[in-house]
Amino acid sequence: MPQTRHLPHAPTRTQVLAAGERIDAHRHDDHQIVYARSGVLAVTTDAGTWFAPGTRAIWVPAGRVHAHLATGRTDLHLLGLPADTNPLGLDEPAVLTVNPLLRELILAATRSPGDDSAEGRRLRAVLLDQLRAAPREPAQLPTPSDPRLVAVCELLHADCADQRTLAQLGAATGTSERTLSRLFAGELGMSFTRWRTQLRLYHALRLLAEDVPVTTVAHRCGWSSASAFIDVFRRAYGHTPGAHRR
Numbered sequence: 001m002p003q004t005r006h007l008p009h010a011p012t013r014t015q016v017l018a019a020g021e022r023i024d025a026h027r028h029d030d031h032q033i034v035y036a037r038s039g040v041l042a043v044t045t046d047a048g049t050w051f052a053p054g055t056r057a058i059w060v061p062a063g064r065v066h067a068h069l070a071t072g073r074t075d076l077h078l079l080g081l082p083a084d085t086n087p088l089g090l091d092e093p094a095v096l097t098v099n100p101l102l103r104e105l106i107l108a109a110t111r112s113p114g115d116d117s118a119e120g121r122r123l124r125a126v127l128l129d130q131l132r133a134a135p136r137e138p139a140q141l142p143t144p145s146d147p148r149l150v151a152v153c154e155l156l157h158a159d160c161a162d163q164r165t166l167a168q169l170g171a172a173t174g175t176s177e178r179t180l181s182r183l184f185a186g187e188l189g190m191s192f193t194r195w196r197t198q199l200r201l202y203h204a205l206r207l208l209a210e211d212v213p214v215t216t217v218a219h220r221c222g223w224s225s226a227s228a229f230i231d232v233f234r235r236a237y238g239h240t241p242g243a244h245r246r
Contacts, residue, residue, distance in 0.1 A: 004065050010080030012113035017041075017070035019210070025067045031081040032060045033131070035098065035106050039074030040209045042202070043067070043093060048142035050093050051202045053209075053244060055237060056137060057106065059094045061086075066093070072209030077110040079127075087131040095139035102130040139236075141198050142188040148175040149183045156196060160203050161222035166192045196222075201236055204229065214241045 010030035017023075017039070034043060035057040042051045043058045045066050052058050060066050062083040070076070081087075088094065098106070105127040112120065144150050151173040156162055162169075167177040184192045200221040207217045218229035233241050 010060075010062075011078050012080045012110055013078055014110050015076040015078060017068070017074040017076055019070065019072050019074075021070050021074075023068035025065055027063055027065045028060075028080070029062055030083055031062045031086060033079040033081070033096075033106065034058045034060060034068070035077040035079070035103075035110075036070075037075040037077060037103075037107070039070055039072035040205045041074055041076065042069045042071070044069065045093060046143065047092075048140050049202070050095050050140050051205060052095055052139060053205055053237065055098055055239075055244075056139060057096045057098050057102075057134075059088055059090060059096060061091050061093065064093060071206040077106050079106060079109055085128070087128045088134075093140075095137045096131070096134040097137055098134070099130075102127070102134060105130055139198070139201075141202055142190070142195070144183075144187060146183055146187055148173065148180065149187060151175075152180060153195075156199055160196070160200050161220060163222065197232065201233070204233065204241070208241055208244060217241065 005024065005026040007026050008029045010028035010032035019039070034041060034052075036052060037054055040051060040053050041058065042049050043060060043066050045064055050058050105123065108123055109127055144153050152169045152175070155169060155172070164172070166180055170177045170180050181192060184190065184195060188195055190198075200223070204217050204221045207220060208214075212220070214229070215226040218226045221229070223229035223232070230240050233244070237244060
């Protein structure tokens with residue numbers, strides 16, 4: 001990643017990012033919850049990319065170097081937590097489900113940062129309880145380091161609609177299917193099929209944020225039909241692409 005800025009305190013605030021706007025690599029001494037009320041936010045570290053639409057939030061632990069990328073106009077809500085306050089007990093980034101109550105708590109906390117009134121303290125206590133209970137979602141796109149994996153993943157990043165099997169991609173990059181399958185499981189912690197689905201979902205979210213029609217998104221991202229895309233999207237996010245856009 002590029003030169004890293006050190007920002008001791010993770011801010012609690014709201015911020016609007018224009019489509020395509022980036023926040024360069026930086027780190028905080030505090031933990032941070034990052035929630036995009038609209039648009040799609042991607043948080044990237046040296047280990048991979050975590051991505052979140054409006055029904056998800058991203059946990060960034062203290063000290064972790066990360067950068068942000070917005071797709072579509074993104075209303076960002078940043079919530080800083082002291083390093084000794086870790087409601088998730090995690091030292092790795094994670095994506096959390098944001099239910100309606102947690103959403104309203106995050107919005108309220110970021111609208112009134114530094115509120116030390118009795119009401120503000122009660123709100124914060126409930127917010128921490130909701131964060132502890134929030135389910136974690138598999139919305140990470142791990143970054144490979146092995147050159148053999150890098151070669152395959154670069155082909156799919158260039159065209160996520162590429163329909164070649166792992167054996168065919170291996171033949172194109174000079175590595176056996178068996179070796180690649182082992183590398184996906186061992187280095188990235190998921191199967192090739194799962195990684196490609198995560199890649200396609202990430203690109204699909206970004207295209208939806210740019211108001212690309214659902215059928216076009218399906219074909220650009222490699223699904224055989226709009227109905228197949230809608231089924232995968234619903235299983236991943238709990239609603240259809242059309243409902244997501246609304």
